[in-house]
Every structure is written in structure tokens, then in C-alpha cells.
Amino acid sequence: MKPTPPGECRQCYPHAYDKKIHARLKPGEDCKPCLDHKDNGHGDNIVPKTSKWW
Template sequence: MDTPPGECTQCWQHAHDQRIHRRLGPREDCPQCVDHMINGHGSHLAPKKKSSWW
């Protein structure tokens, strides 16, 4: 599944691929997701298409 333009690739993958969090126990947070929430998306954003509006 491709990440839509402007979305974070890691957030998109973690939200739509159940295999990633399967190894976590009940009420256990994903370290990658926690780090991402604290430190932001960084360079993980998928590039947006160039707007042809103007």
C-alpha cells in the first residue's frame, strides 16, 4: 500500500499494517510510534504533488 502524498510513511504503515504491532503485548506501546509522537515526522513525509492551482 502506497503512502498518500503529504502523509507520514511511518504513521501510514503502522496504522494499516497489523503485522507491525502484533509482537507487542497488551497495553504495550510501540517504541517507534512513541518516538515519532515525541520527535515528529522528520523526513518521513511523502512528497506532495505539485499544485497546478496557480
Template sequence: MAAKETPPGECPQCWQHAHDRKVHRGLRGDCPQCVNHMVNGCPYLVPKKESWWW
């Protein structure tokens, strides 16, 4: 499955880890990046979706 571009308003790491099976292939247990993300929150400034109104 080809990795798609991250849509606006989504965290790039969350998006990649949720939609690309290659990221977690070969892991035996929890993904350290995902665990850190769940515990400490999203480290990225997620851009807001573009407004069509303005």
C-alpha cells in the first residue's frame, strides 16, 4: 500500500502509523513512538484545515 499524503488537520506521525503497515512491521510489542505519542500527546503543531469561507 502506497503511503498517501497527510491530509490537512492530521498529525503526520499519527497518519503514517495508522495507514502504513511497514512502520510496525518487525516490532515485537508496542511501538515506542506510538506509546510516547499516546502518553505525552501530539508533538506536532497540526495545521488547521483551510477555510473555504475566506
């Protein structure tokens, strides 16, 4: 898995692109960390963007 790119959430990015993370869920079962981020936001999990003004 590639590292999380700038501007993306460290938890949401792997959950969106790594099928192994959700493979253990039963059909119709929701991922609790995904639901938590949907309801409560990302907090400090966003990878900072680098400035291109230099």
C-alpha cells in the first residue's frame, strides 16, 4: 500500500483503497472506523499538504 498522500486522511485513504481491510466484514456489516469518521470528521488524521510557494 502506498503512503497516504498529502491532503488525505490517514485512516480513510487505506480504507478506501485496501480491500483487505474490509474483507473481514460480513455482508451488510459496516466498518466502525469508517462510520466514526463519517459522523465525527477526521480530527488530526489529515496529512499536511506541502507548500509550493517556495
